[in-house]
Amino acid sequence: MVGRGAETGENPKRLPNGEAAARIVRAAGSSRDRADLLHAIVVAASEIVGVDRCVMFLRPKNTTKLFRGVAALGALVDGAADGLICGGLADRFSREIIASRGPVVVENAAHDARAIRPTMRQFEVTDVLGVPMIAADEVDGLLFVEQHGSRRSYSDQEQQDLMHFGAVALAVVLQFDAAAELREANARLDRRAATLGRAAVIDRRFTSLSSTTPDADGIAALTARLTEKQCSVATVEGVPVAQASPDGVSALVSRVLAPQITAQPEVAEALAAIAPGRSAIVGANVNCNLLHRSLVAPVTVDDATWGYIAIMESRSRLTLTDQAVVERAARALELELRVDRRIAAAGLGGGVLRTDYDATQLQRTMDEHLGPLPAALVVCRVEPRGTATPSGTGEIAAAFSSHYGTAPLLTHTSVDAVSALVVGLPEGISRTAGCARVADALEAALRELPDPDAHFAAVSTARRSPDDVHHAFEEARQVAHAVTSLCSEVVLVVSASALGVGRLVLGAVDRCALERFVTLELAALTTDGRDPREAELLRTLYVFIESSRSPRLAAQALNVHENTVRYRLRTIAHLTGLDVAGDAQDQLTAQMAMLVLRLQGRLPGYDPLGRPVPVRRTAP
Template sequence: MSAGQAPSRRDNYRPCPPGARLDHHTRVLGAFEEVAALAAGEGVSLDEILRLVGRHLCELLGVSRCSVYLRITNGLFQGRAGYCAREGCIDKKVSRLVSGVQGDQFTSEIVQGATPVLVQNAATDPRTIQKTMRRWGVCDMLGVPLVVGEEVIGIIYADSPGQHHRYQDADVSLAQAFAGLATLVVVQSWRREQAEAQREKLERRTEDLGLLLTVGDLATRLISERRPLADLLRPLVTIIDKPVAVHDASGATVAWAAPQRDSLKAAPGLTPEEFELPWVAQALSECPEDASVVLKAQPRLRYRRLVVPVVVSDAVSGYLEVCELGRRLTARDAAVLERVARTYRLARHAEPGDGQATCDSSAFLSGLLSRRGEPESLPDRAEAVGIDLTHAHVLLHVSQVVPDDPNLGGRRESVADVIGRAGGSCVAHTSRHGADLFLIESSRRGAADISDEVAGAVDSALRAVEARGEQVGFVIASHPLRSLQEVPSAASRLEQIAEILEKVPSAVNAWAPQIVHERDLQLVRLIANREGLQGAVQDSRGLLAPLLEHDRVHDSQLVTTLRAYLAAQGRIRPTALGLAVHENTVRYRLGRIRELSSVEPERLDSLLGAAAAFQILDLLESREAVSSATALPLLDDPCAIGQQPPMSDAPTVTRRA
């Protein structure tokens, strides 16, 4: 052999002593007999047989370790069993290994020649994966193929960890002879294992099919009974054995359930903020109809989740989610949730009606909150879920006494039902940021002040809920909404008020479970605006926007009148004199201001809010952007308009009890 030439598989063989062949053959037959006897037994696994084959090969060769691999695909071999004289069974370690990968010329040489191959100094031999050889402490290794016909179905690798071993010519012949006999038993056991696996697979498919039919029947019955999807949670948890959550279209958790052993105190599902993560939103948007998507664990998500969008009328109305907590996600989990989503979609498509409107109204409200959908389609979408845009509406913010309540969906339905029986009409409800939101529809048409009507219904509902022993936190009612497009901004304002109340425990105790009107805390909210000056500017624009728009279309000078009224300290006569109009004209315009906006001219706190809005916009914008009227002083000089002296009549600004 020339210098630098890699040693061949015969280079380290040593001659077999005379008279030893007969003894070797006897040992081979004895080892094979033991393997055959084991394989003939009942309930013996293929791994047990492979481990015994490997152990006998070690004894025949005089080495102390072996690992047995079986072919999987494309020239790759998967570790199945292993034996070490010092450790015993090493199946677990070996099962993590795959041979025949790119760069593994050692295995390639065994497969191509279908004969044993020896490598010396394996950690430096160019034919091996040297990193693996060093990690396993391999010095000299013999690879023995398991051959059927001309095909290599497996390989046994034998060595002594951390020790060199010299082989005789007879060692290779001995290993090849034993491997040839053992292959007959291995092939039969392998085929038996594959047949058993196929039978179990068919049984699982049959079981899964029955399970899916059961789930479909449960979902169909639930929908036919007009019950919320959340009522299916407990059966799903029993079937899947993992935490399951139901979300509305905005991503808010409607309800959740988990196996008792998990002892979860908070909802494990995605939060609305996590639904809005770009990569999460993209994965869900690309998910085909009635299909699932697995969201990988990330720093923000902590663990993997399987999510199925629930689609109704070509729009996502909610999501079903399974959380991977201790137990891996399976294909069965995906199949079960996909069947529920498909059943729900088909049932809603086949039976449109009141039940669908009731269920889809939550998705409609969630869509409003997240500003989904074109404004032009709002009337059609509202009509589809039974909401009359010609009636006045109010948004209620109800704080959750028990955050992440597993029965959240059912409790919301209960409160909505009680409000309805108390004289109100809850046309939609959902959850967002730790609170329940209810959209209340008045029996009156137009943008009327329905505060008293809503307050009466909600107070009655709160008493009824308390009488049943249920807890409800404080309730905040918005200004009457002129348009449902105001829902997102109204929800944001109510959240700010809720944050203020929650920071003052005495306020929470004083208000809960009573109703709080947004107008009563509007000034406090403006002062404590969490978004600073930018938020104050946005609030100011929102307050004056309907008046500015009405003036632009009708030239009604409502903004000019409001400025003059503020400058006149809320008195009619100075306002009329300053505008050179009749007092009744001022009264009419103030009435229109009350109807078109949330400004209440008879309330001092409302006027203070309007004055603050003018001051903020005057500070940051040109006066022309707010009104073409001459700049007027605000609540500081009652004689400034036309230099009129103070009037003796009592001011008309009063505070309602």
């Protein structure tokens, strides 16, 4: 659309189109500042038409309607381009240019309804020419020119020249932006390459260190040299492990990992927030006399924070290279600690199972390599069964970990292919419940192995010190001996708590002697082809013993009247001579006999582990 201003006369061109285009191309090539190029465009546009004011708008990326001011020339508009927007619903002038894709002239803009009249009055606009800037058949920019303070007409030639110039100018801007993006991409690649180069150097240095001095002192010294900053390593409890300075002699010491510093709430919170494998800056804290910032990375072993490595900002600012060095140093420490623990665990696993060891030295070694021990420990003994090929200790431990939730503290394989697992019990659980949880996890693990029936496992009661752990292994051996010698059914796991004190006797006496003992004491209740009445008496005796020898509790478990229990106990006393209701010696005798019957599978209503099973009724 051409405004009526085109009919009021022509104005001579002040700058030829070709020269204007050449000028902005030179501007694009001589400067990398986009603002310089945009300013050159509005100057050339104003000179093409011979006016003193020009404003240029471009459509930002990822928008469809609004155009933003990018450059302005002339009185009142200099420096105002950044705050200008056009192309909105109320801006009929700009929308007409976009829709017509051609030049539009608005005379007396302050009174023309197509323009935003308050804006026109603010900038004292009279007769204005607007042209689209088109690229790839899209209007991506707008140019407006105007003679400030006087009326002005625009010839058809001026309108076409300005529109053609706008298209050239937009192409130059787009080319300039593409070149700038390419330079930035190349710069990012260069920075990335430099970073990767530094990372490769850092990695080679730490890898080389691993084959020479793989200890905390060596890692701290290398970290200090690479970062040129003071380095410290400490355990999570604040025990100092290593200190190093870039020159090897500086007296300046990093204090961020000292116990009195880590006890401060702000510092403790900052350390706890650092994710494994990452690092973070811990700021200065005048309240605790921490005068320097530090870059700290956690050292994590077996999903627990063992300690921290830190460098102190003293000689220069902390950098991304410093971050890469500290995080690589933390990984180096983690690797060395894992190796140390594996080596130590291999020795400890055998140490806690032997009798010829120094308990004090073993306790010191366990504390050093395993850290604080759990409140209670349980030993699992897994023996091969029959002629099948058993799984290895590592495979058993891995399967156990998946069900128990944590890995065994120690593992060991003896020369006779017996696997031993030393397991920690979690806090807040009773020892009896903890042992039951270990037994359940071990049974589930054995059932996952290629040949579950190739193993039998015994679980000790809960223990604490190295001496106790050795005795727990012996206890598990007694349980295994008792069960394998007496039990005719295939049982995967038996815990010592399931046998009670009877494990001491069962593990030391052979099968024949135990069977003679049961026959002697309970002959009247264990006849061949026993009738339902005998089975009922045996179940009553077993439940009475398991119910703390309480007739009331036994009656509740059997769902009978308490007097019925008392009557059956008197019947048992009449048949066997065992006064289980009142004589402690007879109670112990009955308890041992019932344990043997249960393990042999001869106790009606219960399996060898004491779990209830349906009672098989015998036809009369």
